[in-house]
Amino acid sequence: ILNVEQSPQSLHVQEGDSTNFTCSFPSSNFYALHWYRWETAKSPEALFVMTLNGDEKKKGRISATLNTKEGYSYLYIKGSQPEDSATYLCASVMDSNYQLIWGAGTKLIIKP
Amino acid sequence: NAGVTQTPKFQVLKTGQSMTLQCAQDMNHEYMSWYRQDPGMGLRLIHYSVGAGITDQGEVPNGYNVSRSTTEDFPLRLLSAAPSQTSVYFCASRTHGQGNQPQHFGDGTRLSIL
Numbered sequence: 001i002l003n004v005e006q007s008p009q010s011l012h013v014q015e016g017d018s019t020n021f022t023c024s025f026p027s028s029n030f031y032a033l034h035w036y037r038w039e040t041a042k043s044p045e046a047l048f049v050m051t052l053n054g055d056e057k058k059k060g061r062i063s064a065t066l067n068t069k070e071g072y073s074y075l076y077i078k079g080s081q082p083e084d085s086a087t088y089l090c091a092s093v094m095d096s097n098y099q100l101i102w103g104a105g106t107k108l109i110i111k112p
Numbered sequence: 113n114a115g116v117t118q119t120p121k122f123q124v125l126k127t128g129q130s131m132t133l134q135c136a137q138d139m140n141h142e143y144m145s146w147y148r149q150d151p152g153m154g155l156r157l158i159h160y161s162v163g164a165g166i167t168d169q170g171e172v173p174n175g176y177n178v179s180r181s182t183t184e185d186f187p188l189r190l191l192s193a194a195p196s197q198t199s200v201y202f203c204a205s206r207t208h209g210q211g212n213q214p215q216h217f218g219d220g221t222r223l224s225i226l
Contacts, residue, residue: 004154031210031211031212032210032211032212034214034215036215042219043116043202043217043218043219043220044155044202044215044217045217046214046215046216049212049213049214051212089154089155091154091155093210093211093212095210098209098210098211099157099160099170099211100155100157100211100215101154102154102155102156103154104152104153104154105154
């Protein structure tokens with residue numbers, strides 16, 4: 001099993017500040033990269049699925065970029081709000097079996 | 113629009129007991145899967161199915177059985193519960209394809225084995 005790593009493990013950010021975190025994944029046999037938001041006591045919800053090198057996707061104040069050659073993706077949150085507090089998961093898909101390999105997540109806590 | 117429905121939400125079992133975690137989806141998704149989530153670890157795939165009548169093992173299949181008799185339902189069976197199976201279990205579904213479609217998750221089942 002090839003690892004997907006997320007950093008940092010946790011992050012405290014002041015309300016209104018912008019932040020970003022990283023997902024590293026194996027670049028060989030890359031097929032797709034998923035980002036999910038997971039609020040406490042709820043189920044993970046999909047944010048983005050990206051497949052192309054250089055891809056950038058945006059949903060409101062949240063955006064993500066993808067570098068498949070070096071095997072990383074960044075998730076950005078602009079002007080953090082308390083409702084952004086959650087664990088953000090990424091998962092890589094390889095074209096050998098199309099299964100999602102999950103990172104352990106970045107836990108984001110927004111301080112009012 | 114129910115999406116993915118898991119039951120029960122909570123369950124406590126004694127070691128050696130058996131039980132079935134239910135999962136149903138109403139989106140006509142071909143692909144369904146079961147994960148377990150443990151502290152400090154990513155979601156780990158237990159079993160998955162790419163369509164009715166087809167199941168396969170994931171990363172951590174030991175101690176669990178699945179079946180897929182219909183497109184909608186994908187139950188997970190614990191044959192003889194062990195404390196190591198204490199975890200939060202998530203069922204997920206997506207349109208079958210090559211992993212470029214988002215997964216939809218159920219609300220999870222929190223299982224404790226005493």
